[in-house]
Amino acid sequence: MQTTMLENLRQRFTINRKNLGTDFIAGLTLGIESIPDSMAFALLAGINPLTGLYTMIVATPIGALFTSSEFMHISTTSAISLAVGS
Numbered sequence: 001m002q003t004t005m006l007e008n009l010r011q012r013f014t015i016n017r018k019n020l021g022t023d024f025i026a027g028l029t030l031g032i033e034s035i036p037d038s039m040a041f042a043l044l045a046g047i048n049p050l051t052g053l054y055t056m057i058v059a060t061p062i063g064a065l066f067t068s069s070e071f072m073h074i075s076t077t078s079a080i081s082l083a084v085g086s
Contacts, residue, residue: 030073034056034060034075035053035056037056037075037076038052038053038055038056038075038076039052039053040052041076041077041078041080041081042055042076042081044078044081044082045080045081045082045084047084052076055076056075056076059074059076060074060075
């Protein structure tokens with residue numbers, strides 16, 4: 001089991017130079033798009049918009065470390081904001 005975990009970690013952190021440019025553009029686009037979303041969801045929850053921004057900055061990298069899929073998107077949602085706000 002440990003060899004499988006080590007192999008998964010090795011694959012996750014291996015940089016594919018062929019995809020580096022497109023990965024950077026995709027990450028930049030998602031980062032720019034997430035800024036107004038996280039601030040709007042914080043307003044929806046009734047808290048300071050900067051708190052939503054800080055949450056996105058901290059929670060996204062932490063969530064990305066624990067996902068098992070390259071296609072998973074970690075972000076705040078309106079459902080979570082409504083639950084926090086009420």
